[in-house]
Amino acid sequence: MSIRTEVLMGTLVTIEVVHADGADAIDRAFGWFREIEARCSRFDERSELVQLTSKVGVPVQASPILFEAVRFAVAVAADTDGAFDPTVGHRLETRGFNREDRTGRTVRTPLLPDERVSFLDVRLDPTDRTITLERPLLLDLGAVAKGLAVDAAARELHAFDGFAIDAGGDLYLGGHNREGKAWSVGIRHPRQDGALIDSLFVTNKAVCTSGDYERPADDDGGGHHILDPRSGTSPGDVASVTVVAASAMAADALATAAFVLGPREGLALMRRHAVEGLIVTPSLETFQTSGLRTP
Numbered sequence: 001m002s003i004r005t006e007v008l009m010g011t012l013v014t015i016e017v018v019h020a021d022g023a024d025a026i027d028r029a030f031g032w033f034r035e036i037e038a039r040c041s042r043f044d045e046r047s048e049l050v051q052l053t054s055k056v057g058v059p060v061q062a063s064p065i066l067f068e069a070v071r072f073a074v075a076v077a078a079d080t081d082g083a084f085d086p087t088v089g090h091r092l093e094t095r096g097f098n099r100e101d102r103t104g105r106t107v108r109t110p111l112l113p114d115e116r117v118s119f120l121d122v123r124l125d126p127t128d129r130t131i132t133l134e135r136p137l138l139l140d141l142g143a144v145a146k147g148l149a150v151d152a153a154a155r156e157l158h159a160f161d162g163f164a165i166d167a168g169g170d171l172y173l174g175g176h177n178r179e180g181k182a183w184s185v186g187i188r189h190p191r192q193d194g195a196l197i198d199s200l201f202v203t204n205k206a207v208c209t210s211g212d213y214e215r216p217a218d219d220d221g222g223g224h225h226i227l228d229p230r231s232g233t234s235p236g237d238v239a240s241v242t243v244v245a246a247s248a249m250a251a252d253a254l255a256t257a258a259f260v261l262g263p264r265e266g267l268a269l270m271r272r273h274a275v276e277g278l279i280v281t282p283s284l285e286t287f288q289t290s291g292l293r294t295p
Contacts, residue, residue, distance in 0.1 A: 001178070002026055008033040009146050010043070011168025015153065018162030018178050029153035029165070036152065039065045040145035042089050042138060052131060053138050059123075059130035065148070067129050070122065073144045076253045077119035080269065084257035085229035087117045089138030092227065115232065143256040146170050147208060147249035154206075154248070171207040172248050188213075190239035190280055197240075197280060200292065206248035210255040211240035212282075228260045237262040239282045244292065245275040263287045 002023050003016040013033055015026050041047045048066050062070070073086035116135070123132040150165050154172040157163040162175035164183060173183035182201040189195035190211050200207065210226060212234070228235050241259045245251035254275060258266030263279045270277045270289050279287040 004030070006030055006033075009037045009041070009149065009167065011146075012166075013168070014164075014166045015157070016164045017157060017160050018164075018175070020160050022157065022160055022163070025156050025160070029156040032152035032156070033149045033167070036065055036069075036145055036149040039063055040069050040141045040148075042140055042142075049139055049141065052133065053136075056133050056136050059125065059128070059132045062129055062131050064129070067124070067126075067131065069141050069144050069148055070131055070139065071124055071126070072148075072249060073139075073141060073253065074119050074122055074124060076257060080257045080261065082118055082230050083228065083260040083265075084143070084253060085119050086139045086141055086144070087119055087121065087137045088227050088229050089140035090117075091115075091229075091232060092140055092225070093138070095225075095227075118229065143210070143253050144249055147206070147247065147252035150206065150248035167248075169209055170248050170252055172205075173202050173207070174204055176203060187242050187278065188240070190282075191284065197284070198242075198278060198286075200242075200244065202244060205244050205246065206251040207242065207244050208248060208251035208255050209240055209242040210252075210259045212238070212259075213240075226256060226259050235260050235262065237281065238266070238279060239284070240280045241266060241277060243270065243275055243277040245273075250275065 001018055002021055004026055005012055005014040015029055039048045042049055048063060052060055077085045117137040121134040121137060123134060146167050147170055150167050150170050150172050153165050154174060157174060162177060165172045171185060177183050182203040185200045185202055185207050186196040187198040189197040190213055226234060238259045241255045243251040243255040254273060258269050261269055266279050267287055276289045276292040278292060
């Protein structure tokens with residue numbers, strides 16, 4: 001067995017390979033987290049994403065990593081009519097979600113606030129692989145990039161009979177655990193620290209949860225890190241959403257989108273994308289898709 005933990009993308013990332021020496025593959029898997037963070041972080045002024053912010057109105061050729069992350073985020077935004085929108089980066093900064101985790105440094109992007117920006121202001125050219133920002137804006141790929149890194153890491157480990165990737169609660173569980181069974185995944189209770197509200201058994205799937213329990217240090221209880229881009233406010237109808245999907249990038253983005261859409265529309269979104277999920281309200285009422293309990 002091989003297991004290792006590193007601090008990357010603002011969280012603890014743990015990779016485990018069961019019943020094998022997977023050290024070399026784990027090295028390559030962690031390499032994807034570093035590369036994707038360098039491309040897609042809004043907390044590092046040297047990142048490709050932040051550099052893009054300074055080139056308004058100009059087609060900028062993007063790396064395959066950044067282009068895919070932005071392409072997927074914009075596609076989910078279009079599919080949800082803006083309930084999910086990667087152009088909320090500056091609004092997140094102004095709400096206090098602007099601290100670089102490793103250094104504690106506060107990040108402030110030099111942008112004039114413009115509440116009108118949306119995913120419609122991001123133009124993509126897949127032929128030339130360029131991204132054009134039509135207005136001054138800051139992309140936030142927090143609900144996409146970490147999942148993209150998990151998926152890339154999982155591809156490095158696919159040859160092993162059993163492996164697990166945990167990137168701050170964004171999971172991919174391959175094959176079987178040490179007992180030769182499907183992996184057991186606990187779902188955090190949104191109102192009781194250290195407690196679980198449910199658990200699932202999965203294999204060869206990603207599991208991602210979005211919850212309202214992350215708040216800025218100066219928040220007085222009126223908001224959290226998930227915004228409804230259409231109103232600029234934090235949704236109050238949902239406490240957490242867990243999505244089980246073939247890819248972590250899809251699970252992460254769809255969990256965020258379903259959180260904003262609420263229980264009824266959120267479940268409809270999951271069904272439309274053929275993923276499974278669980279939605280928990282602030283009163284702890286639960287809603288789930290019909291196939292959630294199938295490993």
